[in-house]
Amino acid sequence: MDSLILRGGNPLEGEIPISGSKNATLPLLAAALLAPGFYRFSNVPKLKDVRTMSNLLRILGAKVDEVDHELLIDTSHATHVEAPYELVKTMRASFYVLGALLGRHGEARVSLPGGCAWGPRPVDLHLKGLEALGAKLDLDAGYVVASALPLRGATFEFGISSVGASCNVLMAAVRAEGTTVLKNIALEPEVTQLANFLNRMGAKISGIGTRDLTIQGVAHLQPADAAMIPDRIETGSYICAVGMTTGKVRLTNTDPHELPSVIDKARQAGLTIETGADWISVERRGGALSAFDITTDTYPGFPTDLQAPFMALATLAEGQSRITATIYTDRFTHVAELARLGAQIHMDGNSAVVTGVPKLTGAPVMSTDLRASVCLVLAGLVAQR
Numbered sequence: 001m002d003s004l005i006l007r008g009g010n011p012l013e014g015e016i017p018i019s020g021s022k023n024a025t026l027p028l029l030a031a032a033l034l035a036p037g038f039y040r041f042s043n044v045p046k047l048k049d050v051r052t053m054s055n056l057l058r059i060l061g062a063k064v065d066e067v068d069h070e071l072l073i074d075t076s077h078a079t080h081v082e083a084p085y086e087l088v089k090t091m092r093a094s095f096y097v098l099g100a101l102l103g104r105h106g107e108a109r110v111s112l113p114g115g116c117a118w119g120p121r122p123v124d125l126h127l128k129g130l131e132a133l134g135a136k137l138d139l140d141a142g143y144v145v146a147s148a149l150p151l152r153g154a155t156f157e158f159g160i161s162s163v164g165a166s167c168n169v170l171m172a173a174v175r176a177e178g179t180t181v182l183k184n185i186a187l188e189p190e191v192t193q194l195a196n197f198l199n200r201m202g203a204k205i206s207g208i209g210t211r212d213l214t215i216q217g218v219a220h221l222q223p224a225d226a227a228m229i230p231d232r233i234e235t236g237s238y239i240c241a242v243g244m245t246t247g248k249v250r251l252t253n254t255d256p257h258e259l260p261s262v263i264d265k266a267r268q269a270g271l272t273i274e275t276g277a278d279w280i281s282v283e284r285r286g287g288a289l290s291a292f293d294i295t296t297d298t299y300p301g302f303p304t305d306l307q308a309p310f311m312a313l314a315t316l317a318e319g320q321s322r323i324t325a326t327i328y329t330d331r332f333t334h335v336a337e338l339a340r341l342g343a344q345i346h347m348d349g350n351s352a353v354v355t356g357v358p359k360l361t362g363a364p365v366m367s368t369d370l371r372a373s374v375c376l377v378l379a380g381l382v383a384q385r
């Protein structure tokens with residue numbers, strides 16, 4: 001089993017360049033299936049999920065080479081249409097290939113992702129959106145078997161704002177005949193990057209950056225290049241790290257405009273934050289942290305992916321913080337682990353009520369998903385023996 005050993009206690013000082021966004025990279029890799037040819041993606045983070053998506057593209061017939069932080073992808077011979085369970089079960093975003101395969105080939109056989117480490121994560125909106133575009137979907141031995149000859153433009157409203165469903169349906173819609181109107185599209189920057197990228201491939205999407213997109217279907221798309229936007233969740237995680245350890249760190253290659261609610265909460269907690277066009281400086285020089293309340297929300301609200309890291313920060317903040325989860329109401333596997341380090345947290349429905357303690361104490365802990373792991377690493381940075 002992989003493990004990390006942390007010896008806490010050092011203030012953080014220095015400069016950290018922020019990686020390209022994981023959640024922006026994954027849909028763009030799927031989008032490369034839409035048009036045969038050569039793509040160059042830069043500022044790609046070196047992560048297991050990106051390697052998993054690259055492997056999925058290879059299974060579908062693409063050639064993918066990783067050179068430093070670039071991915072060189074050739075989808076000229078990506079003619080296969082089946083995304084196997086063995087891969088999809090290891091990373092839910094693999095499901096993005098459903099919309100892209102339908103858009104390019106008019107057929108797909110993609111394993112359903114199943115649950116995740118912290119609970120059920122339905123994909124009903126992905127499926128309903130594709131059906132609205134005329135796709136015929138059947139379930140066969142855990143696989144969605146989809147066909148659409150052809151996809152037809154339609155109006156579809158997402159009942160809930162969903163990043164994944166927005167990406168998946170958008171990738172099919174750009175190839176649907178006629179006009180599609182997608183209402184209540186997710187506003188997360190990762191969805192916006194996908195829509196802009198699709199337009200560079202020749203798609204005709206208007207309304208980008210608003211809740212409603214209008215898409216004029218096109219018969220042909222061509223490859224395009226892209227540089228990934230900065231990872232706003234990684235940025236927010238480092239902000240918490242400085243908040244916990246004290247010190248001063250300059251985060252570069254990032255975009256403060258994508259973190260309004262996060263910067264706001266960090267300032268409420270007592271951190272000094274300055275921003276420039278593509279950098280954030282975060283500082284804490286001693287003094288107590290102050291308690292804060294968070295309610296997770298869709299963008300530009302407070303991101304669910306930073307709920308766990310900010311909970312680590314709240315464990316040391318003077319007073320009582322209330323952290324309420326609305327996107328994933330059961331995303332709290334880190335609570336019991338933080339308690340092993342001496343954190344005082346009790347659950348009140350879908351809220352964690354955190355009473356700050358003067359110190360955390362080191363202990364073995366178990367991590368579940370990525371963000372819960374970050375939260376425990378943050379706690380480990382300051383845990384004493």
Ligand code: EPU
Pocket residue numbers: 023024026093120121122123124125126127160161162163164165186190303304305326327328370371
């Ligand atoms: N939902 C449905 N039906 C659907 C899809 C979503 O009910 O068909 C619900 C979900 O249960 C949730 C809400 O809609 O309550 C929003 O979920 P969303 O679809 O936006 O999440 P996602 O696309 O599955 C992406 C990120 C997650 C991030 C969420 C929310 C990727 C690859 N994943 O997931 O990132 O938490 O958006 O912002 O982009 C992570 O990076 O650690 C991570 C989990």
